[in-house]
Amino acid sequence: xxxxxxxxxxxxxxxxxxxxxxxxxxxxxxxxxxxxxxxxxxxxxxxxxxxxxxxxxxxxxxxxxxxxxxxxxxxxxxxxxxxxxxxxxxxxxxxxxxxxxxxxxxxxxxxxxxxxxxxxxxxxxxxxxxxxxxxxxxxxxxxxxxxxxxxxxxxxxxxxxxxxxxxxxxxxxxxxxxxxxxxxxxxx
Numbered sequence: 105x106x107x108x109x110x111x112x113x114x115x116x117x118x119x120x121x122x123x124x125x126x127x128x129x130x131x132x133x134x135x136x137x138x139x140x141x142x143x144x145x146x147x148x149x150x151x152x153x154x155x156x157x158x159x160x161x162x163x164x165x166x167x168x169x170x171x172x173x174x175x176x177x178x179x180x181x182x183x184x185x186x187x188x189x190x191x192x193x194x195x196x197x198x199x200x201x202x203x204x205x206x207x208x209x210x211x212x213x214x215x216x217x218x219x220x221x222x223x224x225x226x227x228x229x230x231x232x233x234x235x236x237x238x239x240x241x242x243x244x245x246x247x248x249x250x251x252x253x254x255x256x257x258x259x260x261x262x263x264x265x266x267x268x269x270x271x272x273x274x275x276x277x278x279x280x281x282x283x284x285x286x287x288x289x290x291x292x
Contacts, residue, residue, distance in 0.1 A: 125153050128200070131229045131275070131282050134158055138197035143218060144186050144204025148174030151200075155179070158198065164189060187213040194223040202231045206256045215265040225289045230262060234281040259283055 128150065134140070134157045142151035145163035147170050155161040163174040163181045171181040184190055186201070186208045199222055201214075208214045222228050233240040235256035248254065257265075259274040259281040266272055271286040 128154065128202075128229070128231075129157065131231075131284060132198050132200060133227060134198055139195065141189075141191070141196040141199045141221065143189070143199055143201045143214075144208065145174065145200075145202070146170040146204070148177050148179040148181065150202045151179055152177045154200075185209070187217055189217050189221055191221045193220050194226075195221050197223050197226045199226070199228040200231070201229075203233065205230055205232050205262065206235075206254045209253075211255065211257060211262075212265050215262070219266060219270065219285075219287070222285075222287050224287055226287050228285040228287075230283040230285070232256070232259070232262065232281055232283070234259060234276055234279050237279040239279045 132154070134154065136157065136159070138158045140151065140154060140158045140161040142148065142154075142161060142163045144165055145151050146165050146167065148163040151161040151163050151174070161179060163171065163179050164184045164186070165171050165174070165181070166183065166185050168183060171183055174181045182190060186204070187210045199218055201218065205211060205214065218228055233243060233256065235241060236258050240256065259276065262283045263272045263274055266285055269288070271288065273284045275282045275284065
């Protein structure tokens with residue numbers, strides 16, 4: 105089976121550079137002593153940019169080709185589907201998932217798993233293209249034509265996947281959306 109991400113891995117960072125550091129710092133509100141998980145983090149381009157602001161940053165992704173690039177950046181990397189992360193509950197103070205949720209096979213399972221590994225008092229930021237915009241609808245069509253099996257959800261649909269006790273906020277700008285989720289200190 106053809107893996108789009110293994111194929112794209114060597115050129116991914118040049119083709120899709122990470123350029124929103126200040127915005128991501130604002131969205132994540134990173135405490136300096138936090139442990140950051142970049143779930144579906146691919147080449148680690150975002151984790152590498154955030155690494156100076158945290159105690160440690162780890163990349164989890166399913167694509168071996170993408171993870172090879174993350175390791176070349178000096179990032180610890182774990183090959184794992186987002187639906188079944190190999191971490192104990194409450195491990196990470198901060199979790200990001202950038203432009204990846206639409207690529208996972210089981211989005212509800214992924215959300216449950218991200219919530220599970222988020223520590224009490226932690227914050228999870230999911231950045232996704234906003235499928236409600238024409239630009240992203242065209243991207244979604246292109247990914248379908250490329251047989252990428254992508255499934256885009258609107259920001260409210262993503263927010264609705266979290267348990268009722270999650271504190272969820274949605275922010276949008278242009279064709280991007282951020283679903284920002286906090287878990288209170290009681291672990292709920």
